[in-house]
Amino acid sequence: MSNRISRKEKQIRPVVKSFNCPNCGATLNITAVGRTISVVCKSCRATLDATDPNFAILEKNAKMKTVTPAIPVGSRGTLGGKMWECIGFMQRGDSYGYRWHEYLLYNPYHGYRWLFEFDGHWTWFKRSYDLPDLSGTDVKYKGNTYKLFTKGTSEVFYVEGEFYWRVKAGDKSKVKDFVSAPYTISFEASEGEEVWTHGQYLEPDRIKKAFNLKDNFFPEPVGIAPNQPSPHKLEAKTALKYFFFSAVFMIVVHVFRTATAINKEVFRFSGVRTLAPRYSDNKTLDEKVENTPTFLIEKKRSNLQLKAMANVNNSWIWIDPLLVNEETGKGIPMPVEVSYYHGYSGGESWSEGGHNKSKIIQNVPPGRYYLSIKTQIGGQSLRDVNYSLILIQDVPVLSNLIISLILLGIFPIFKLMRRQSFEVQRWSTSDYSPYSED
Amino acid sequence: MYKYICIGICAVYTYLAFTGRSYFSPSPTRSWAKKGERAIFHK
Numbered sequence A: 001m002s003n004r005i006s007r008k009e010k011q012i013r014p015v016v017k018s019f020n021c022p023n024c025g026a027t028l029n030i031t032a033v034g035r036t037i038s039v040v041c042k043s044c045r046a047t048l049d050a051t052d053p054n055f056a057i058l059e060k061n062a063k064m065k066t067v068t069p070a071i072p073v074g075s076r077g078t079l080g081g082k083m084w085e086c087i088g089f090m091q092r093g094d095s096y097g098y099r100w101h102e103y104l105l106y107n108p109y110h111g112y113r114w115l116f117e118f119d120g121h122w123t124w125f126k127r128s129y130d131l132p133d134l135s136g137t138d139v140k141y142k143g144n145t146y147k148l149f150t151k152g153t154s155e156v157f158y159v160e161g162e163f164y165w166r167v168k169a170g171d172k173s174k175v176k177d178f179v180s181a182p183y184t185i186s187f188e189a190s191e192g193e194e195v196w197t198h199g200q201y202l203e204p205d206r207i208k209k210a211f212n213l214k215d216n217f218f219p220e221p222v223g224i225a226p227n228q229p230s231p232h233k234l235e236a237k238t239a240l241k242y243f244f245f246s247a248v249f250m251i252v253v254h255v256f257r258t259a260t261a262i263n264k265e266v267f268r269f270s271g272v273r274t275l276a277p278r279y280s281d282n283k284t285l286d287e288k289v290e291n292t293p294t295f296l297i298e299k300k301r302s303n304l305q306l307k308a309m310a311n312v313n314n315s316w317i318w319i320d321p322l323l324v325n326e327e328t329g330k331g332i333p334m335p336v337e338v339s340y341y342h343g344y345s346g347g348e349s350w351s352e353g354g355h356n357k358s359k360i361i362q363n364v365p366p367g368r369y370y371l372s373i374k375t376q377i378g379g380q381s382l383r384d385v386n387y388s389l390i391l392i393q394d395v396p397v398l399s400n401l402i403i404s405l406i407l408l409g410i411f412p413i414f415k416l417m418r419r420q421s422f423e424v425q426r427w428s429t430s431d432y433s434p435y436s437e438d
Numbered sequence B: 001m002y003k004y005i006c007i008g009i010c011a012v013y014t015y016l017a018f019t020g021r022s023y024f025s026p027s028p029t030r031s032w033a034k035k036g037e038r039a040i041f042h043k
Helices: A204-210 A231-260 A398-429 B002-019 B038-042
Strands: A017-020 A027-030 A038-040 A047-049 A057-059 A076-079 A082-093 A099-107 A111-118 A121-128 A133-135 A138-141 A144-163 A172-180 A183-190 A193-202 A264-273 A286-291 A295-297 A302-310 A315-325 A331-333 A336-345 A348-353 A356-364 A367-379 A385-393
Touching (some): A076 A204, A121 A183, A144 A183, A231 B002, A264 A295, A302 A315, A302 A336, A336 A356, A367 A385
Antiparallel strands (some): A038 A047, A076 A082, A099 A111, A111 A121, A144 A172, A264 A385, A286 A367, A302 A356, A315 A367
16 A cells, blocks of 8 residues: 555645534534534543534533543544544443454545554454355455454443544444454444444554654554464465475486486395304304405496395394405495394283395495405394395485475474464464364 | 575485485495405405
């Protein structure tokens, strides 16, 4: 909404009607001449009939407790590119002790608007002549679904200025508020009249600036308003969008990489790890070393997966193959332990470990290699252990994809949690919270 | 900022995928044994 005012509006010289309060003699003005139905005297708080030539007293309101409005009646401000004058102010509330403030704004070209303030949060209201679609507890209005937030009876506690209906302290009406942040839609019924108004949340600073208000009586926002837009909603949506596109990209890369990987078995070795007689006392570790025939790793630098299998049984085998380049004599250690334990205790059978183990060594250059295998065995029931080793060149690494997706997901999950927390807090004052456990 | 985190993670993942490296596998360049160590000894 632009705050620019048209030249036409700048030239507004509203017709103001002045008269004296028949109750206290104070000079009063009527800004919306011909539209105002009742006027509340700013001095004695008497409600006067603006349609009566003698301004008959409708209610004296002598016991009404004075409330200072944040926007003084009679002040002007620019909102949405239009100049508005605050011509009326009310404090209303409910039986639970909640109090809110309503400011009636007037522009001779654009009619009436309402500014609603509760706990320092502001909503801009306009009367709606399009009735919302009532279905169940929620309503639908111009494509949006509004959820029921409050329902009850409101009462006028304080009133000041002029209004287009007869208003006095003690007036009661049935109200229902539905929200779809930053919008809200309100229903009000009193004395045979039913009114729907549509509102939009406005930042408090905007009101302050528009009416040039000082800090003295301007309320600071407290908590979260029913229709306050969530600062986390857009952030969470954006984060999810980026997560989605990144995840799709990485999955495509993974599929491509899997399809084009060499993924070829380059060597297979089977061996038997026997116990040396002198070490077969169930406690001492025994070590043995053997070298394998050579094999070729072709084409390019790539990773190398070692798969180790052993028929361990309540025992373990430590296999420490050194991948030795025949030409250079340099070796890459690829140690791996295979262990398997099982038993029966406490009425249940248990097991841990397994007969297979796998590991990946990265960035292995091509060349002719052999394995220099050192093995150790140990455990409760020692016996000869058969083991096999398989080497596979250039395997796709799924764990990279999983870890990357987890890293990517941390931020959106954090944002979603913040958004959820904001919504839970928003609905904490409602009897109709979708987050309630009742 | 999250946009750049995504770009960074995608770039790292692509590098790992096409070089056959992984986040946690040891790099053989760090673990090359000295020439002639155990292999030569047992030859």
